[in-house]
Amino acid sequence: MGFKKRDNSFSFADLALEDSMKHNHSLELMDKLNGAIDWSRVETVLLSHYRVGTSGGGADAYPPLMLFKCMLIQKWFQIKSDPELETQINDRISFKKFLKLSLSSPSPDHSTFSRFRPLLSKNAMDQINSEILRQFETQGLTINEGVAIDARLVKSASRPMSNDKITELKVKRNTPEGKINKKGKPLKYSRDLESDWNIKNDIPLYGLKEHASVDTNHGLILTTTMSPAPVHDTNFFLYCTVYNRHTQQKIEKVYAEKDGLLASPGGL
Secondary structure, three states, X not given: OOEOOOOOOOOHHXXXXXXXXXXXXXXXXXXXXXXXXXXXXXXXXXXXXXXXXXXXXXXXXXXXXXXXXXXXXHHHOOOOOHHHHHHHHHHOHHHHHHHOOOOOOOOOOHHHHHHHHHHOOHHHHHHHHHHHHHXXXXXXXXXXOOEEEEEEXXXXXXXXXXXXXXXXXXXXXXXXHHHEOOOOOEOOOOOOOOOEEEEEOOEEEEEEEXXXXXXXXXXXXXXXXXXXXXXXXXXXXXXXHHOOOOOOOXXXXXXXXXXXXXXXXXXX
């Protein structure tokens, strides 16, 4: 088993659309995004964490860099589902060019996206985020001049259950038997056991809270982490400031939604 070989040669469809693509502004945008990052360095980080495709047997897997770039497209363009992501890649020339897919090559199946996503650990994503931000710094992009801290509630896909049942499942999941399915194979999907209740605008919500820090000049996400929904934002203030130091630049100011300026100019 290895990685699928991408056909980068021009197909008849590519040649037929060559002239019109010269005036496609979406293509220009995606080309700029592609050129702003040294993807080979990102791929090195991915391969150090992603074991699919490295064994000798089985069908060839999609390269992890291609799948990671699919995840970026989904995030950047707010594509709500994996089936819709598959459809959009098949439909949009700019997406295929960004992924280095010929126009005659189909998108990876939506089930591939759902299998790929949980295989990347938080540690892997932190390393990739740091690598990209360091690259931006070398291009003269000032990242830490101002940082905004915020949090948002994320509804869980799992239904609420009693605390006793959650404790029981957590104990089971820490055993060898709790990590395999009924066929004896490793679990690909598992129930969310971290969610809890919170109330926003008098509406109860069962889920998680995402804490993030964002560069105020460019909108770059510097740090993000999840907690149970009831956890107060201030518990992650230090994490979202200190841990976003991906570069040597000092953090000049930190802003929060309710409390205004939380750190004075001069750097942290």
